[in-house]
Amino acid sequence: MKIGLYFGSFNPVHVGHMIISSHMLQYTDVDQVWMVVSPHNPHKEKKSLAKDYDRLHLVTLAIGDNPGIKASNIEFSLPKPSYTIDTLTYLKEKYPDHIFSLIMGGDNLSTFHKWKNYELILRDYDIKVYQRPSYDLGELQNHPKVSIVPAPMLDISSSFIRKSIKTGHSIQYLVPQSVFEYIDSNKMYT
Template identity: 65%
Template sequence: MPKVGLFFGSFNPVHVGHMIIANFMATQTGLEEVWMVVSPHNPLKPKKTLARDHDRLHLVRLAIGDNPKLKASDVEFGLPQPSYTVDTLSYLKEKYPSRQFVLIMGGDNLATLHKWKNYELLLRDHEIFVYQRPSHDLGELQQHPSIKIVEAPLMQISASYIRNCLKAGQSVQYLVPDAVYRYLEEVAIYR
């Protein structure tokens, strides 16, 4: 059964750090492909700070380009909001029964996984690939048999830093993929 990695995120906007992690997971962990799932509303983040859903999805598609191992997913756009990972996985398992879904998350998320809706089901039914984030303790769940810690290359870039640069009229070239940079220069999504 092919394994598909699910990399959930606001991607507000998508940046090179996201793309490095997605490509690493797709090419160096045994996954067939990675779906970058654009979340319309993470229950742990205020929605008012997000660009429109379809703008963020478009930026992810631009970032992916023609990479056959990566896919932009809008699966959560049609599901109830806020988006809960356990509900999205239930929907995907029903829609794609011949695929095995693996969660991809940063160590900061693993440390708070116990606060997620039905997190026990996530641990029971799915592998979770965790990339370590600097200065974040992984918490007690790192010993769980469903958790696989991977040494992915990381960059200290945040979407909020990029948004602040754009608001201030500063360049974000090289912080975001080239196609995303060109688009953001033309369209004032974050200004």
């Protein structure tokens, strides 16, 4: 099975994440998209993160009953901070029959050369990139392992959603309804 790995803090997951997941499932060769909730991205501060299992729960709520998209907590049991190469190595050993590829935004591609062992990732894995507004894709966009997948561009970010909650603005329609209800009833990000 071909699995597209969509890594993220998903802090919180929003409609942009879900549109990209669905789009990659429909318009690329992946059989499933695994939304990998990262407990600690080495390029982000941990203090602003909601609890790992809360974010995983929100992703599960957002996915609903879609059989093509799965929430993954695979990085929860791996050393922190989470490095993509380590997770890929672990997944390859655990699921030798699957073929893994990465799904990432163009903002990540332009800084990909800063990732731990990025050369190994480029050698061994395909990377499916969706563009993000106002980001240059950088030199790697022409690499043979990189494919640019035209996808809907929404300028929505988790940080904007968190700021909106803190300032008392509604996030309804920026996140799936089930996620909105859970965040609201549990007073997350206030």
